[in-house]
Amino acid sequence: MKKIALLLLLSVCLLSACQPEVGSPAWCEKMEKTPKGDWTANEAADYMKYCVLDQERE
Numbered sequence: 001m002k003k004i005a006l007l008l009l010l011s012v013c014l015l016s017a018c019q020p021e022v023g024s025p026a027w028c029e030k031m032e033k034t035p036k037g038d039w040t041a042n043e044a045a046d047y048m049k050y051c052v053l054d055q056e057r058e
Contacts, residue, residue, distance in 0.1 A: 022046050022050070023046060023049070023050030023051075027050075027051075028047070028050065028051035031043065031047050031051065032051075
């Protein structure tokens with residue numbers, strides 16, 4: 001049972017690492033392809049800040 005739990009945890013960690021960093025060029029491209037109605041308020045704000053206004057990540 002512990003092996004299954006460990007395998008599931010490892011799988012989640014590996015899959016979550018596949019997401020591009022917010023504000024990166026890959027993230028901006030991904031957001032451009034995502035319908036605007038599916039964006040969260042935070043995603044919209046980050047898109048405006050990093051992709052439209054082109055501000056540096058801190």
